[in-house]
Amino acid sequence: MHCSRLLSTTLAAFMVAGAVQAQTLHAVRAAVTDHTVGTVSVVDLMTGEVLSRFNTGSPGGLRHAAAPGQVSMAQGQAGRVDVVDLGVTVESHGDHSDLKLSAPRLIPAVAQGPKPSHVLGGDGRLASFFDGDGSVVVVGGGSTATLRANVPHHGLAYPFRSAAGARLMVSHAAAAGARPGGVVLLDEEAKELVRNDDCPMLHGEATSGRIIGLGCGNGVLLLNTRTQEFRKVPYPAGTENGRMVRNLIGGANYHLFVGDFGPEAVTILDPDAGHFAVVDLPARRVAFTLDPQRADALFALTEDGQLHRIDTLSGKIVASAAVVQRYSLEGGSAVARPRLSAAGGVVAITDPMRSRLLVLDAATLAPQREVALPGTPLHVLAVAASGERH
Incomplete structure (x- = not known):
């Protein structure tokens, strides 16, 4: 009896010690590019520390890469x-996940070609589309x-996995330089399996669950990646000609898409439900x-420098705050304007005119840091992760 009690006490003490040793960590890091020079900085958004700054070939845009915790940078020049x-x-x-933090690193030139544009990750693969010659790497x-x-x-x-295996969705156009009008689905041997021609002016794509959404001139085209079936959700009645979704972002914990x-x-x-909710903003949109x-x-x-938090379930603006100075939309893409990224309970905003990155609380829009x-920070993409450290 005495030995049994001693053994139980020892085991309990060991379990308590193990529980104390396991610490839950949260990490939020962001990549930030420059508008005029080929650099990308990695910032710890929870501390404000600039962890690394890498030289790249030229300025470029950011997207999520194939692996979690990685982002791609397409450099057109x-x-x-x-x-x-x-x-x-x-x-x-299984019963828990471990979070490992390490020094950021640059993996240069994973794909090369003339005028890289959309770079999309899926199914453990990264597909880069090159506008200059129509090649896909x-x-x-x-x-x-x-x-x-x-x-x-x-x-x-867009790489994805269907019930029948690995697939690649590739856009097609009527003539060289024309806007794409649809997509084809290719198998692992690049053989065409399915074709859809009902996406005029195709631009903008995202994934939510098993669904890939594509912005089209006449609505959003949806692909069920498991069944490889398409369906179209038309824009709301009364939508004026030329008003369309050109950029999409998909939800993971909610099955929805948001777009401009x-x-x-x-x-x-x-x-x-096949339902659109259109949210009118109080001024012209700079970024979302x-x-x-x-x-x-x-x-x-x-453009008045206000950041608006919109409830995606109600379609209502629930909070607004002045975060940066006014940024005019005149001047086209030659003018550097703020970009946004949200992850892990914070919103990161570049402020090119003041050479800074702002970090706000996502729930209250209150400034955190x-x-x-240096230079003209432009694109930003944040990634968050949580896990235990033993």
Whole structure:
């Protein structure tokens, strides 16, 4: 009896010690590019520390890459795509996940070609579309494959996995330089399986659950990646000609898509109900974003410097705050304007005119910290992760 009690006490003490040793960590890091020079900085959004700054071929845009914790950087002038590993890795152990933090690193020139545009990750692969010659470079699984769209155009290639195996969705256009009008689905041998021609002026894409959404001139085209079936959700009645979704973001914890919709609105699409909610903004939109893991809130920055938090379930603006000075929309893409990214309960906003990155609380829009970045910070993409450390 005495030995049994002693053993139980020892085991209990060991379990308590083990529980104390396991610490839950939260990490939020962001990649930030510059408008005029080829650099990308990695910032710890929870501390404001600039962890790394890498030289790249030229300025470029950011997207999520194939692996969690990595982002891609398409550099049109340099004709290459780099990948930035933010140093955030989550390892699943069944009953819990471990979070490992490491130094960020640059993986240069994972794909090369003329005028890279849309770079999309899925199914453990990264597909880079090159507008200059219509080529598509797919990297993943230790191999690289190159194929071509029917003609050069401003297009996309989206890797995904269906019930029947790995697939690649590639846009097609009627003539070289024309806007794409549809997509084809290719198998692992690049054989055409399915074709859809009902997406005029195709631009903008995102994933929510098993659904890929595409912005079209006449609505949003939805692809069920498991069944490889398409369906179209038309825009609301009365939508004026030329008003369309051109950029999409998909939710992960909520099955929805958010997108732009003309200069003074955003839209929320319920793909299951086939319903659009159009949210009119009080001024012209500069940028918008969504945290896919917390997709109940959409954030939109208007040219008066106000940031608006929109409830995606009600379609209402629930909070607004002045965060930056006024940024005019005149001057086109030659003018650097703020960009947004949300992750892990914060919103990151670049402020190019003041060479800084702002970090706000996503729930209250209250400022948390300001990070000085040399030059003209432009694009930002944040990644969040949580896990235990033993």
